[in-house]
Amino acid sequence: MAHKQPLEQSDTEILLRADGISKGFPGVWEHLILDEIDFDVRAGEVHTLLGENGAGKTVLANILSGFYSSTGGKIFIRGEEVKLNSPQDGLEHGVGMIHQEVMLAKPFTVAENVALGTEDSDLSNPVSRVEREIIELSENYGLEVDPTVKVSDLSAGGRQRAEILKVLYHEPRVLILDEPTSLLTPQEADHLFEVLRSMADDGFGIVFITHKMEEVMEVSDRVTVLKLGKVMGQKMITETDEEELTEMMLDEKIPIHLEREEFEERNVALSLNDVQVTGPRGNVQVDGVSLDVKEGEILGIAGVSGNGQSELIEAITGLRAIDMGMLTIQGEDMTNPSTRAVQDQGVAHMPEKRREIGVVEQMTVGENVVLRNYRDPPFSRYSVLDRQAITDHAQKIIDEFNVICPDIWKSETRILSGGNIQRLILGRESWNNPPIIIASHPTHGLDRRAVSNTWELFITLRDKGSAILLVSEDLDEILSLSDRIAVMFKGNIVGIVDADSADKNEIGMMMTGA
């Protein structure tokens, strides 16, 4: 993407400036989440906040937009000190934030969501004016959304565009986007970058949060690197490169080893034969899939999300009924088993919806560590839970998998960051080298270090003989990890290729049905 001429720093107006912002969560974390952060965004620029998970990017963004209050420091908007007590305050001062998880009411239309929280609606048809204005806004900025469509019927990208429009409706000057590409397809992400660029050209100040280096290089004018709540450095994008930024962001460079052992004879651990799964409205989600996953093999399923991958995994793990076909696990017919029977057959499951079903957020870390094997000794005997055994086990997983949590029994799991929850699940599902692992988007939302640790873990498990079925939208991940790659499109496996001879473009074509 073509960059504009670098902005003359002194010429452009500083829209938003943070001065020595600090944040601690008393009772939860001993150290500060943000430690005297200085940050500003000017009219006409895209200023990227770069950092690993837990660096404090989201917390800073939430403070700048009024969602959180800071425990120290000042915020200036166009030179004037302000106190933002709520997101409404932020919007009134012209600062709007697009959250990573979309905050829209699903049963309502786009226009109704936008009208929520606004006061200037017509009495007779409250949303008609809003609808007109949305159409206008969406044409201006190239954000294509039908305002009369229910949010629940929109794709992830559509929801995000709706969310951006909702914020734009309040006519902000500063737009903060927290990891906006994490749910988008590559095309949608490219489109978003174009929109952001044109908005910056119109005089908006854009704060863009990410941990993906390609995006930094593609979209930013300026970049600030955060690490563990501190600013590590700030650069104009023209004066830096990926290597320098990576060094600032990480402690050390981490190589990714994807060498693996060769196996001669391998048994089939998991086998699907012409499996068909129908969705709640009678639509066929998985349409006759046949697959074999062998011991000591990672079979990657590539595909654009929504092509039946989730349904396939739910069918294998007993969460969804198989209408036709046969599922064999470790040689036993497991068509339509109970979830527990699948589990007892040695199938570990790292689900896509980590916070929703992977953990019980309101329960403690200790309880979540045994969520799937609380019935097994030593965690319980004669149906009585053994707290000491669970504590020891939880401590082991926390240490081995680097889960940052204040206390095993006192912290509710909800206070853990997404990355820590994922490491908790990885640890829980893999500590006993399960013969079969079903992993869905295992590194989604993780930072580079966590990704490479997870990849290493998967390779180790594979070398120890686990059969791993990996679903991911990240093609690089599929290519680095898999022994074989199955491409899924519209509920079908459209092709299976060996990973070492696979061509990225070819797989990309297959994913889009070409």
Added chain:
Amino acid sequence: MMKQIYTRLKPIITSVLAGLVGLAGGAIIMALWGYPPIAAYQAVFSSVFGSLYGFGSTLAQATPLILTGLTFAIGVRGGLFNIGAEGQMFLGAIGAVAVSLISLPVGLHLIVALLAGMLAGALWSMPASILKTTRGIHEVISTIMLNWIALYLGMYLVIDWLGDPGRAEKSISAAPTARLPGMLSGTSLTYALVVSVIFALIMFFLVWKTTLGFELRVVGQNPGAANYAGINENFSVHSTFILGGMAAGLAGALQIVGHPPTFALYADFSTVRNLGFDGIGVALIGRNHPIGVIFAAIFFAGLNVGARTMQITAGVPLEMVRIIQGVIVIALAAPELLDFWSKLIPGIRNWIGELKGSS
């Protein structure tokens, strides 16, 4: 260290603060209507703590509330809004009375009576449980209906089948072999209190220390995660209902075998009515925790006992206590207010810190 203690105490602090808000709210209302709040609270306090009789009565009244509070509390832990304690308790009382139709040795007869009460309560919770798991009918609807069915079924049974031949207004009394002995002479307090406290401790153990309770709590917090973990959701819903029904049934049974002087059920159900609904308030104040419920029940009962003295000595209507209880429950039930507490408590701590710092 302070922080850890604070985190642990937070539910208790919230409840105590809500209690104080309730008392203060009651005081304001009394003052507005021209009643003397201080004299009223003195009367409540002295009636509860001023005499052994008053204290004994308080504990005696707390006894069934502990159990009906448990019904609701366990329900909440298991993801249910089980307001059927009332009906389950009626049936429990009927069960305990019915056992007095047969004769059994001392001790065994008592145990059988308690078990019959628990069984009857548990059985009466099953229709709601089955309707929920098979037909998706919300337990609030079904338990309310079952409460009324239980009331009129109970009246019919008391009058037509279990009536005292000599006294038409009540059922037969529990057989002497099935009665619980008094605990504090000169008061109505019996060992029923001990039974209900032990039951609460058993429930605490079941819900927090066993795999059954673990499943119950996972289902209660996150049915999706329960599914993922291979937990049978329906089984867990049934267990939650059954445990709650047992608690309510035991409350009813204790109101028979541990309730002197009549050890019987009146045809108008006056000795058991509303205890099930009061349990909801008790559970809320006790933060749906078995141990918290014990103390909340005593607090609730204290207000009830004091209410009469308050009316006599301070001239404040009995219903004022209901207002206080209502204010407490509202203070606890409104999530916004809870949020308000969570901000207020650190605020007060800061304020105390500043006071200390400046002195």
